[in-house]
Amino acid sequence: MSELRELSPSRLAWLRFRRHRLAILAACFLVVLYTLAAFCEFISPYTPEQRNVRAINAPPMDIRFVDAQGQFHFRPFVYDLKLTINPDTWMREYEEDSSTPYPLRFFAKGVPYELWGLVPAERHLFSVDPRGPGYIHWFGTDSLGRDMFSRVLYGARVSLSIGIVGVGLTLFLGILLGGFAGYLGGIVDSVVQRITEVLQSIPTLPLWMALSAALPTAWSPITTYFGVTLILSLFGWTTLARQVRGRFLAMREEDFVVAARLLGANDSRVIFRHMLPSFSSHIITTATLAVPAMMLGETALSFLGIGLRAPVVSWGVLLQQAQNYQVIVMTPWLLLPGAFIVVTVIAFNLLGDGLRDAADPYSSLSEK
Amino acid sequence: MNDSLLSIEDLIVEFKTELGSVKALKEVSFDVPYSSITAVVGESGSGKSVTSNAIMRLLPDSAQTSGEIILRPQGREPIAINSLDERDPQMQELRGGLVSMVFQEPMTALSPVHRIGDQVAEAVLCHRKVSQEAALAEAAAMLEQVGLTEVESKMRMYPFEFSGGMRQRVIIAMALICNPQLLICDEPTTALDVTIQAEILVLIKSLQRKLNNSVLFITHDLGVVAQIADRVVVMYDGQVMETGSVRQVLKSPQHPYTLHLLSSMPGIKIVEELQTSSEGWAEGAPMGSGTVLGDAGGGRQVREFSK
Amino acid sequence: MSQLLKVTDLCKSFAGQGVVKSVSFDVNESTTLGIVGESGSGKTSLVRSILRAIDPDSGSVRYNSREGWQNLNELSAKALLPLRREIQMIFQDPFASLNPRMTVQAILEEPLIIHGLGDKSWRKQRVAEILEKVQLDASSASRFPHAFSGGQRQRVGIARALILEPRLVVCDESVSALDVSVQAQILDLLASLQSELGLTYLFVAHDLRVVREFCDDVLVMYAGSIVEQGPVAEIFENPQHDYTRLLLSAIPSPDPDEKLEPLDREGLLLE
Structure with a gap:
């Protein structure tokens, strides 16, 4: 046990993470998938629009x-x-x-x-x-x-990246607003709280649909892509903001944060040196678990024909072809993008679970 | 022929971890006689709580145990607790029936959403087939015994309306209501204020005298030991250092560790020559002493040590 | 002996409930004032008000700083900053009070950085000095808090409080979470640091045995008010107030022949 004492907290977290075989497997799968998506032009034998x-x-x-x-x-x-x-x-x-x-x-x-x-x-x-x-x-x-193989790969690039970009935006909004609310308290807190409540009370799907329908059809594929990402993250930040706020409130009272304040540390030092690092692992976990939701949102919108549109290829767009019974019976391979979505979502969830367990600095290594 | 209520013999508890195993108990042996209070005293890491959890079979799955824990309830066959199967009906009888436990934290041991009276009555209903009314009546009688006043109205209250000391009294009532032969108290007063602690100690002692059962009292405070115990077991690093009557151990400690504990107590001045022999027992000091628990006469045992 | 701290009519309430009710006392330099009381007596709120970790409602906390007397309660956060060097705190929980993600070097260096003292090599040397002072190995600097035992962490906490060379140190139950033998060592350390550096301690505790051994004067609090104050010997030998007597009679003696008597709370009506 004594060698454990010499390790840094991040090294300990890695040791804890390593115990989750499924999470490791999921991480490897995702790395492979993202690599394939990044080099999809090279990996796929055809371009997605090429007809045979x-x-x-x-x-x-x-x-x-x-x-x-x-x-x-x-x-x-x-x-x-x-x-x-x-x-x-x-x-x-x-x-x-x-x-x-x-x-x-x-x-x-x-x-x-x-x-x-x-x-x-x-x-x-x-x-x-x-x-x-x-x-x-x-x-x-x-x-x-x-060629479906080429199309699935090109679709992976769009679907996988929309998850990351969307969560990145969500994190930015969530940490900024949640952090302000939690640290400053008072009026700022109340205003942010009310906004999140209003946003959370609106049913997401109809709102997404309304906003997506408002996206001009004349927009280029790339603009539409960012438009859809923005719409998705505009409503995703509320949960994260609440979590960040709760953490901030709790951590403000932690002894080591009080200690820093009593030493005379100013607000930015307290936040950036003491509070944020202490729950960065928590944020990473939350973000990992938020990626699938983002992907599913994109898929849902594209499937309904109001998200991304051809010629952009995403897994949701690909699944549009599989909307009727005939397709499922006659050409079941058109459902393959769906299988990719399921496996990817499961992989993200497994990875998130592993990260969550690893992130707790005081969870012992001796359990199990 | 052993005639103690509880005998622990060569108990070893080992926790398996990814980085090898850790021995929490290394051949611990001691007895808890009938109708007496035995205190187990030690600092953190001494293995005192592991011992009590082993008696209640509350250790996690990663723990490997060997040795014997034998309970000899009056008017019954002895039970080898350590080799009981988890599904054995005796297990249910054991926990809360023959042996019950009072924990350190009076805040979390009670359910916040049930009335006090119902919670105490529930403890009766778990082990005996009686009517709800009879159980409530028993609960009322027991709560009176632990020193609550206006029991009728208090039974309809919720835990959050009680102070820490009152909650600990309720927990003691719950632990005693099935008339257990052994009551294990794991640091029951550590979280309490000193005046409340004094009241709870007096209460536990007077109830033990009245009910004539045995108490195993786990604590880190030698002052508490002196006030409550008949016999003392001093533990350090998963081993028993010294056992004996409370007078033997506290008035003329034989083992340097016991002396070290005593001299560390604030406000205690130890004769200088004794003081020097207790040095070297600082935090995390290795055992460095003998491995044999020798008989020192008068029912007293002391681990051998090099002078 | 000169006065260091003069607290007058300090009041603090939470949600209309008074937790510190018009408390006044003085502290002389290089002495230790024990503040005892049971949970809810307001002792923690009292010292946190003095430190301005919470803002008191009224009253004055006059402190004899190196630049003369100042009322801490009237100073802005900015004006308070130089005084933070002189007044420090040692916490109760050696686990919670150290940032688990910082090395001991970073933890100890932080006060120096905040107050803009010295360059990197000087700070490193200063950390080494202070580690020696609290009897920790110099190699401790590169380790994280989880690598230490409770007593060692408390030494790190003490080092952090002392690195700015304060004059007044508030110990908020600083030894009550420790094992009794470790507790004795930490008390020894605090005592030797006091005689070496001329420190003044405000020592909050619930264990009267520790206060009796460690403090010069004591202040007994009950329900937000001081019920009795004076030199330790005086209070412990000859308590005047019923509550002080009750507290003293509740101390479990390690002598099995001095039995606890059932406490007498009758006649103890306090407002």
Whole structure:
């Protein structure tokens, strides 16, 4: 136990966090997901708008190492899809044609793109030679023949970043207003409290809808993106502000804060040296748990068609295609963005739980 | 043949942690005789509360215990508390029935949303099949015994209307209402003012004499020990340093740690030659002394130490 | 012996309830005044009013500073700042009074930074000096509070109070959370620091045994008022007020032959 005594509080928090296997797993998953989203132009084999008329509503393709003859290949490949029309139902049916394999190429030149809209490039992580007839749709295609894998990745960039940017705005508003209310008290406190009460009493969804409907359709995708983020965080800060205020009120009476005041420390020193660091871990936890709410808000608005709109691709926008029963039966792979949302939300919640336990400076390491 | 109500023999409690295990108790042995008050005294980390929690089987799952805790209730077969199964019906009988406990904090031990009378009556109903009226009548009688006046009206009040001392009286009433053979008091007066403490100490002692049960009284204050106990167990670092009657231990301490505790008490001046032998027992000092608890005659045991 | 503090008619109430009712007393330099009373007696509110941690309603707290007499109760927060160097406090709870996220070096250096004293190397040297003074190892400076035992933390708290070289130190139950043997060590330390530095202590406590051993004068409070004050020997040997007598009779003696008697609260009617 004695070696524990030598460690700094943040190191101790890390030790506590490390015990949560699920939280670690969730953190790794999120890191991978965010990396994929950050480099989505490079990772995806196509651009999200690129159409493949030979594969409309094509099912996900299997990436193979072993061919029909049972022979193993180091270079993975996919089989061509053969389109047939079912004479009874008049539906398109795809069947693998094991006579024409298309080998995958790695880091090869393919469809040209601009990384982050800035750096022109044309290499992709994996692709099938675009000069030939082959193609690869790992997650299948939609009704316009667009590659779902590429679209999910591009959507991840928007959906995941809206969570972070939105929570960042929320935090800024929440800490600023909650902090003022808690530290100054009196009239400032009352005013902030009344504003949060009013905002919290308004049903969010109708208000979001009203505000989103007011966003001009002529706005560029990027402006709409920030408009939607702003709308989401404008109503998200109230909960955080209340928590920050409560913490401030409680901490004002803590002995070590009183001690600092009695030493003659001024307000800003008391706040920034003593109070904020003491609940920064709490804020990080709250923020982590707030990201999924933000993402779900975006998804809900986009799903209803009043948030982000095509040509912007987000998971919510993608799910718009899956609004009817027919889609779910005939082309269930269009629901994949939904699966990503569920897993991401769960991962954020697990991570938040782990952080919350790790953040308590006095929770012992000996439990469990 | 042992004829004590409670015998603790070679009790070892070890807490498992991520960074190895910590021994909270290292072979603790002592007896609590019938109809007497035994005080366990020690500073923080001495293992006195771990001992009482082990008797009530209140230790967390991370604790590994070995050794024996044997309760010999009058008119019943002895119970080996340490090897009882958690689901054994004797367990329920034990907690609150044969053995009950009074904790340090009188603020949190009572439910804030129930009336005092109902809470005390509830303690009766948990262990015996009697009617609500009979239970309330018993509760009233018990509250009178612990020195509450105007019991009828107080029973309809809520805990927040009571002062700390009154709450502690109610808790003692709840602990005693099923007539336990052993009452464990874990620092019951530490959170109280000195005048209230004096009243509670007098109360616990007079009730013990009246009900003829046994009390295990855990405290860090040798003044409290002197006032309440018949026998004393001095603990340090998970071990028993010295046991004996209260006069033996406090009037002529044999172990240097006991002496150190006594000389640390404000307002106590110890003869100089004794004083020097108590030095070196500063905070966190290693044991550095013998491992054997030797018999010093007259029912008294002292751990060996190097002079 | 010169006077250091002169409190006159100090009053403080919360929500219309008087917790400090017109309290007056004087403190001489380099002496220790014990303030005893049970919970709710107003002793903590009294010292916090003197420190201006809370603002008293009325009365004066006149302090004989290095620049002459000043009424602390009339000074603005800004005018109070230089006086904060002279009046310091040691808290009760050695766990809560140290910021868990700061090293001992940062904790001890903070008072110097706030008052703009010295440069970095001087501050470091000063911290080392004060650590030695409270008998802590020099290597303690780089550690965090959780690495210390209760008694060691209290030493850090004492070091923080003393680093500005104060003249008046308020000890608010500073030893009551400690084990009895640690308590004895801390009291020894406080006593030796007093004789070395000529400190004046306001020593708030509920344990009369500690007050008897440690203080020169004592002030017994009950329900916001002083019921008795005087030299320790006088009050303990010859208490005049019923409440003081009650308090003294409630002290559990470590001698098993001196039994506690049931207390007599009758006739103790105080307003």
